Amino acid sequence: MRSYLLFAIAFSCFISSLSAQHFGLRVGANATDATFDLDSREIETEGETNLMLGIFVDLPLVTDLISIQPEINYLNRGYSTNFDVGALSFSRTLAYIDLGGIVKLNLGADDGLGFYLGAGPMYSYAVSGTVTEVGGERDVDFDGDRLNRGELQFAGVAGLTYNFGLRFFVEGRYNGSLSDQSDLDNSEIRQRSIGINGGIMIPLGN
Numbered sequence: 001m002r003s004y005l006l007f008a009i010a011f012s013c014f015i016s017s018l019s020a021q022h023f024g025l026r027v028g029a030n031a032t033d034a035t036f037d038l039d040s041r042e043i044e045t046e047g048e049t050n051l052m053l054g055i056f057v058d059l060p061l062v063t064d065l066i067s068i069q070p071e072i073n074y075l076n077r078g079y080s081t082n083f084d085v086g087a088l089s090f091s092r093t094l095a096y097i098d099l100g101g102i103v104k105l106n107l108g109a110d111d112g113l114g115f116y117l118g119a120g121p122m123y124s125y126a127v128s129g130t131v132t133e134v135g136g137e138r139d140v141d142f143d144g145d146r147l148n149r150g151e152l153q154f155a156g157v158a159g160l161t162y163n164f165g166l167r168f169f170v171e172g173r174y175n176g177s178l179s180d181q182s183d184l185d186n187s188e189i190r191q192r193s194i195g196i197n198g199g200i201m202i203p204l205g206n
Contacts, residue, residue, distance in 0.1 A: 021204040022058040022167060024069075027051075028197020030173075032077040034181070037188045043081050048093060050076035052197055057204075058104070065106055069118065073098040077191055080132075094129035094140065094147075098122045098175075102157055114161040122153040122175065146183040151191070153177050167201040 033047035056071035078093030100122030108114035126149045129140035142149055159171030173195045181189040 021060070022201040023204055024054075024056045024058060024071075024169075024199055024201040026054040026056070026073075026171070026197045026199035028171075028173075028195055030075050030077070030193050030195035030197075032079060032191055032193040034079045034189055034191045036079075036081060039186050045079040045081045048076070048078035048080070048091075050078065050093070052195055054098075054197070054199075058201060067104045067106060069102040069104055069120075071098075071100060071102065075195075077193060079191070090131055090133040092129065092131050092140070094126040096124045096126050098124045098153070100153075100155065102155060104157075108161075111163050114163065116157075116159050116161065118157045120155055122155050124151045124153050124175075124177075125149055126151075148179070148181055148183050150179075151177050151181060152179045161201070165203075167203075168198070169201060170196070170198040172196055 028051075029049055030052040031047055031049045034045050036043040036045050052073060052075040054071055054073035054075075056069050058067050058069050060067045074095070074097055076093055076095050078091065080089070080091035082089035100120055102118040102120040104116045104118035106114060106116045126140075126142070126147070129142075130137055131140055131145070140147065153175050156174045157171055159169050161167050161169045174193070175195075176192045177190040179190075181191060
């Protein structure tokens with residue numbers, strides 16, 4: 001009898017979790033900068049602000065208090081720099097697909113105003129890019145330019161939600177690179193970005 005009771009409780013929690021799932025769409029702006037070290041000398045960079053688009057699923061872990069949010073985002077990250085050596089200045093912008101997951105702590109009422117905090121790892125993959133230099137603009141050659149396409153990043157988020165059937169949200173986000181964009185032994189490039197985005201969360205399973 002006890003095993004049946006435990007099974008019933010677990011099954012009820014599972015069904016409750018399914019009914020609380022949400023599918024989300026986001027759009028926002030992303031401001032990126034980079035730390036650029038060349039031959040142990042720090043090069044100053046100026047950042048860029050670009051568009052961010054994303055989709056995600058918010059999945060409660062037994063209760064609505066804690067959820068996990070698998071997501072995929074498309075965004076551009078870029079920066080410019082001047083080496084103070086003649087005309088050796090350039091700007092570089094890369095288009096990335098970010099794939100990862102955020103673990104969120106959800107606070108506030110289920111209806112009305114809510115608040116959440118979250119963090120998690122992201123794998124960022126560069127699909128294309130452009131470089132503007134002395135000769136003009138060209139496409140990035142990842143092998144020739146000695147750039148790594150993939151980067152491991154850490155993301156931290158904080159947001160507000162408002163729920164009246166459909167759940168709207170606005171979110172601030174920080175991304176910091178845990179790996180080196182440069183594939184050269186004498187240089188290191190680590191990107192970081194802050195952004196704001198907003199969107200809608202659509203309930204699933206009801």
